[in-house]
Amino acid sequence: xxxxxxxxxxxxxxxxxxxxxxxxxxxxxxxxxxxxxxxxxxxxxxxxxxxxxxxxxxxxxxxxxxxxxxxxxxxxxxxxxxxxxxxxxxxxxxxxxxxxxxxxxxxxxxxxxxxxxxxxxxxxxxxxxxxxxxxxxxxxxxxxxxxxxxxxxxxxxxxxxxxxxxxxxxxxxxxxxxxxxxxxxxxxxxxxxxxxxxxxxxxxxxxxxxxxxxxxxxxxxxxxxxxxxxxxxxxxxxxxxxxxxxxxxxxxxxxxxxxxxxxxxxxxxxxxxxxxxxxxxxxxxxxxxxxxxx
Amino acid sequence: xxxxxxxxxxxxxxxxxxxxxxxxxxxxxxxxxxxxxxxxxxxxxxxxxxxxxxxxxxxxxxxxxxxxxxxxxxxxxxxxxxxxxxxxxxxxxxxxxxxxxxxxxxxxxxxxxxxxxxxxxxxxxxxxxxxxxxxxxxxxxxxxxxxxxxxxxxxxxxxxxxxxxxxxxxxxxxxxxxxxxxxxxxxxxxxxxxxxxxxxxxxxxxxxxxxxxxxxxxxxxxxxxxxxxxxxxxxxxxxxxxxxxxxxxxxxxxxxxxxxxxxxxxxxxxxxxxxxxxxxxxxxxxxxxxxxxxxxxxxxxxxxxxxxxxxxxxxxxxxxxxxxxxxxxxxxxxxxxxxxxxxxxxxxxxxxxxxxxxxxxxxxxxxxxxxxxxxxxxxxxxxxxxxxxxxxxxxxxxxxxxxxxxxxxxxxxxxxxxxxxxxxxxxxxxxxxxxxxxxxxxxxxxxxxxxxxxxxxxxxxxxxxxxxxxxxxxxxxxx
Numbered sequence: 001x002x003x004x005x006x007x008x009x010x011x012x013x014x015x016x017x018x019x020x021x022x023x024x025x026x027x028x029x030x031x032x033x034x035x036x037x038x039x040x041x042x043x044x045x046x047x048x049x050x051x052x053x054x055x056x057x058x059x060x061x062x063x064x065x066x067x068x069x070x071x072x073x074x075x076x077x078x079x080x081x082x083x084x085x086x087x088x089x090x091x092x093x094x095x096x097x098x099x100x101x102x103x104x105x106x107x108x109x110x111x112x113x114x115x116x117x118x119x120x121x122x123x124x125x126x127x128x129x130x131x132x133x134x135x136x137x138x139x140x141x142x143x144x145x146x147x148x149x150x151x152x153x154x155x156x157x158x159x160x161x162x163x164x165x166x167x168x169x170x171x172x173x174x175x176x177x178x179x180x181x182x183x184x185x186x187x188x189x190x191x192x193x194x195x196x197x198x199x200x201x202x203x204x205x206x207x208x209x210x211x212x213x214x215x216x217x218x219x220x221x222x223x224x225x226x227x228x229x230x231x232x233x234x235x236x237x238x239x240x241x242x243x244x245x246x247x248x249x250x251x252x253x254x255x256x257x258x259x260x261x262x263x264x265x266x267x268x269x270x271x272x273x274x275x276x277x278x279x280x281x282x283x284x285x286x287x288x289x290x291x292x293x294x
Numbered sequence: 295x296x297x298x299x300x301x302x303x304x305x306x307x308x309x310x311x312x313x314x315x316x317x318x319x320x321x322x323x324x325x326x327x328x329x330x331x332x333x334x335x336x337x338x339x340x341x342x343x344x345x346x347x348x349x350x351x352x353x354x355x356x357x358x359x360x361x362x363x364x365x366x367x368x369x370x371x372x373x374x375x376x377x378x379x380x381x382x383x384x385x386x387x388x389x390x391x392x393x394x395x396x397x398x399x400x401x402x403x404x405x406x407x408x409x410x411x412x413x414x415x416x417x418x419x420x421x422x423x424x425x426x427x428x429x430x431x432x433x434x435x436x437x438x439x440x441x442x443x444x445x446x447x448x449x450x451x452x453x454x455x456x457x458x459x460x461x462x463x464x465x466x467x468x469x470x471x472x473x474x475x476x477x478x479x480x481x482x483x484x485x486x487x488x489x490x491x492x493x494x495x496x497x498x499x500x501x502x503x504x505x506x507x508x509x510x511x512x513x514x515x516x517x518x519x520x521x522x523x524x525x526x527x528x529x530x531x532x533x534x535x536x537x538x539x540x541x542x543x544x545x546x547x548x549x550x551x552x553x554x555x556x557x558x559x560x561x562x563x564x565x566x567x568x569x570x571x572x573x574x575x576x577x578x579x580x581x582x583x584x585x586x587x588x589x590x591x592x593x594x595x596x597x598x599x600x601x602x603x604x605x606x607x608x609x610x611x612x613x614x615x616x617x618x619x620x621x622x623x624x625x626x627x628x629x630x631x632x633x634x635x636x637x638x639x640x641x642x643x644x645x646x647x648x649x650x651x652x653x654x655x656x657x658x659x660x661x662x663x664x665x666x667x668x669x670x671x672x673x674x675x676x677x678x679x680x681x682x683x684x685x686x687x688x689x690x691x692x693x694x695x696x697x698x699x700x701x702x703x704x705x706x707x708x709x710x711x712x713x714x715x716x717x718x719x720x721x722x723x724x725x726x727x728x729x730x731x732x733x734x735x736x737x738x739x740x741x742x743x744x745x746x747x748x749x750x751x752x753x754x755x756x757x758x759x760x761x762x763x764x765x766x767x768x769x770x771x772x773x
């Protein structure tokens with residue numbers, strides 16, 4: 001069973017876990033994902049790759065507590081184990097030298113867009129990093145992005161740090177200022193990716209988005225992760241997760257992500273109501289947030 | 295030894311059947327439907343075998359099990375010996391006794407079937423395999439001295455398990471790579487508990503492990519390591535048994551609405567992830583009240599009967615041809631009918647209609663009639679004009695087959711595939727276009743049966759052994 005080196009809280013409801021999976025780490029590339037199970041009874045949950053420490057064989061994932069499984073993940077202690085971790089899955093992000101590139105990370109998407117920023121940089125691109133969250137506390141991975149970006153624009157909804165507003169405001173301003181952008185890579189909540197894709201379409205700037213639909217096996221077998229791209233059905237696990245943002249049916253993606261919302265909420269409630277609940281104290285007062293307006 | 299009756303007397307005995315869980319009861323549980331033979335019924339049934347010298351049943355079996363031979367041992371009350379007799383040619387008797395379509399194979403050609411009912415070969419096979427396992431009489435077969443050769447088996451379904459079992463016995467070091475977290479392939483993710491209890495599959499895998507087979511679960515070949523990398527890592531030979539991969543959809547309007555599953559997804563959630571036991575397991579599944587399963591094969595029957603057990607009030611099979619053309623086993627159709635499944639035959643869906651939350655709520659269908667035979671020899675269904683109607687449903691399961699998974703072909707240069715993406719393998723050796731790389735099962739044939747996959751595994755194992763021992767692969771083809 002894969003060993004969890006450390007598992008720490010890095011923001012409200014946001015955690016960082018490092019798992020020792022040397023072979024997987026050796027083979028994985030930016031933009032790919034893994035599927036893990038916390039325990040024998042657990043779901044198979046897809047997780048974006050947020051960092052690869054090849055020297056020590058460590059995979060970094062950043063997760064937000066959104067339900068029972070992510071809640072349970074917070075209970076794993078440093079040096080503990082998870083049931084399994086399979087990968088790397090999906091097609092690695094397409095990387096070439098475009099000139100100036102922009103990586104946009106929103107919320108939990110700030111994490112997986114970072115290794116892609118690194119890959120863009122290594123390919124000789126200029127990298128502009130725009131990351132956004134509700135508030136300063138949730139704006140993690142600032143140092144990481146700063147370390148690789150030629151230009152760095154942090155944003156918060158409440159203005160507690162950086163630009164007061166959305167990532168799309170900054171991107172729009174760059175384009176209005178005439179910055180010639182070869183490629184945009186956007187990862188974040190569906191509404192954010194939709195806004196970014198709609199914006200860049202107006203300006204005719206190519207844009208990748210990384211999609212995170214529900215899935216089970218991650219190898220094309222179940223078809224649960226199907227997404228509509230330019231009117232055609234694709235499987236995000238084997239055809240993606242990266243797709244041309246201008247072709248994605250975001251309404252459908254958003255709807256399909258909500259397929260089990262009631263069951264998920266019931267499972268979370270059951271766990272929180274259990275007097276023996278082992279969840280971390282900061283997760284015990286978990287509440288489902290109001291949908292974020294883009 | 296039980297007294298063998300004269301042939302005339304034997305023919306007077308009526309075929310013994312297994313008793314089944316009552317339909318009204320089993321609709322509410324996932325326990326196995328048939329209870330299996332008792333010693334008594336097995337002995338009566340074994341009397342019925344005429345031990346014909348020509349034994350057409352052996353030829354009727356894709357892996358040529360010595361059927362009269364094992365039935366003779368049943369009669370001698372050497373039930374474990376009978377199981378071992380089967381295992382000489384079929385590594386998975388407890389599985390095949392349950393899921394093989396015997397009525398189209400060994401039992402169809404049974405001499406008795408001309409005048410009477412055929413010998414219940416499948417029920418007997420199941421009985422002896424269960425007897426051996428439940429009484430801990432399983433004996434490790436003799437393992438040949440180590441050959442020093444290493445084999446990689448990709449996929450742990452019936453083909454891969456068979457290859458692994460045969461080659462480990464011959465002294466090779468065998469490693470099975472499985473993408474999912476549990477071995478067994480379709481036996482675990484696809485076939486439901488009520489038709490094949492998972493503890494049986496686990497026992498088969500444990501048995502292989504005891505013989506020395508190494509299982510590497512959660513390992514996706516083609517993503518983690520490619521076939522070429524496995525060869526570079528020192529595997530002398532590779533077997534690809536990755537099964538039928540990607541589920542087919544029909545490309546109809548509304549097909550990606552919430553509440554429309556592929557059969558693979560629906561069954562995997564219930565079987566592998568055990569969503570049917572929602573109190574203990576975390577994976578959710580939609581409990582439909584009005585469920586339509588599209589298709590007429592065994593997978594469709596598995597899905598619709600799962601829906602019944604998950605609380606469906608109305609569970610429909612929607613199939614575009616008539617009952618006669620349904621590819622599912624008669625027994626499965628019969629079980630489904632007993633459990634209250636409703637059949638919309640000669641009916642084809644044309645679009646799906648969703649509610650304001652993108653959840654499927656209705657399916658528009660059209661009535662069909664049968665026209666001239668098509669390429670498959672079955673009469674082609676043709677739509678009847680203006681026969682459209684609406685079916686109210688909240689869950690749809692698409693069970694119209696699979697196409698091949700491109701993961702391995704796409705990452706293995708020089709591995710030839712046909713136009714459907716199935717790997718091309720020589721049917722006498724299962725050798726592919728790549729040296730030392732063999733393939734078998736659904737990845738070669740497209741969706742077929744457990745026993746055909748196991749049969750392909752047998753053929754491949756023989757050729758792989760020859761290849762690794764420096765003999766001509768072709769020479770072994772006929773031996």
